[in-house]
Amino acid sequence: MKNTPFHAQHIALGAKMAPFAGYNMPISYSGINEEHQAVRTNAGVFDVSHMGEFIVKGEGALDLIQRVTSNDAAKLVAGQAQYSCMPNGEGGIVDDLLIYCLEPGKTYMIVVNAANIEKDWNWIVARNTGGATLQDISDRTALLAIQGPNATKILQTLTDVDILNLKYYTFVKGTFAGVDNVLMSATGYTGAGGLEIYFEATEENARKIWDAIFAAGSAASGIKPVGLGARDTLRLEMGYCLYGNDIDDTTSPLEAGLGWITKFTKDFTSRPFLERQKAEGVKRKLVGFEMVDKGIPRHDYVIADAAGNPIGRVTSGTQSPSLGKAIGLGYVDVAHAALDSKIKIIVRDKLLEAKVVRVPFS
Structure with a gap:
């Protein structure tokens, strides 16, 4: 440790x-x-300080970052940062991350989640075919x-x-x-x-x-x-995703509401899959919800329809200290993802009512 x-x-x-x-x-x-x-x-x-930091530099730095991440890092100038993710080639997410532009086209710092440092490093190194210099400074x-x-x-x-x-x-x-x-x-x-x-x-x-x-x-x-x-x-409370809860290797950025960091103006891992998914439409979506009945949603609780049929799972939930009510995030079938949709959270074998709401929570 x-x-x-x-x-x-x-x-x-x-x-x-x-x-x-x-x-x-x-x-x-x-x-x-x-x-x-x-x-x-x-x-x-x-x-x-447990977070991971990688330096990517050299003539192949931007090309490598563009290929392994979903957002468009070519738009960054010195002194700008960008939120992005690394798709895994099968529609899921290796990790979400921050990219800091130290010198456009030449030097960047990537900040990754602590639990994924080794996984992310190995993923990037394996795809470094353009000669970029990599340093793990975590x-x-x-x-x-x-x-x-x-x-x-x-x-x-x-x-x-x-x-x-x-x-x-x-x-x-x-x-x-x-x-x-x-x-x-x-x-x-x-x-x-x-x-x-x-x-x-x-x-x-x-x-x-x-x-x-x-x-x-x-x-x-x-x-x-x-x-x-x-x-x-x-x-x-802000509706921000946590890797390992709300996003992971099985969730696509489009399902997670991260289409805004998924730019199809460049080539990157999973682009064909995600383009297809965008054209066909996702089958499930990450939504915010607040409890109507008294109860606190927890990670992995089942989300159900009015009849008790499973339609998804809670990914994050808590009693909001600022709002004084129970809130959560979870994936549900698209038919139940519209704002104000009534859903049920199964808490200790009870069907408790909740409502889909906009995030950030208010």
């Missing part, structure tokens, strides 16, 4: 720790609901996500770079809290705004940056450490 560079800080704060994707990770500190509300109303700090890279409406205001005192006006899905490099060569981005996974910072994973850097963030936060009405528990409830 690996530890992130912030392990000592988590233990000192009394974090509830648990294994996640091969790492010992903080699940919560003061409680999921309190941490969730801190991010929605002020600012919270997530240690997400173990050398620390990553904090500071999220919330006051996050950048708190952090601006720690860098000379203008992060207050950093546009969504862009990034800059500079000095942060006295540490050089820090990549600061605004991609987010909570819907609350904020900043992600990537830097060299040394104990000294980790201690310096962690302490500086919380010192700045104390002077600006407080900032809280937040665990993976609240990260999950925050992303679910």
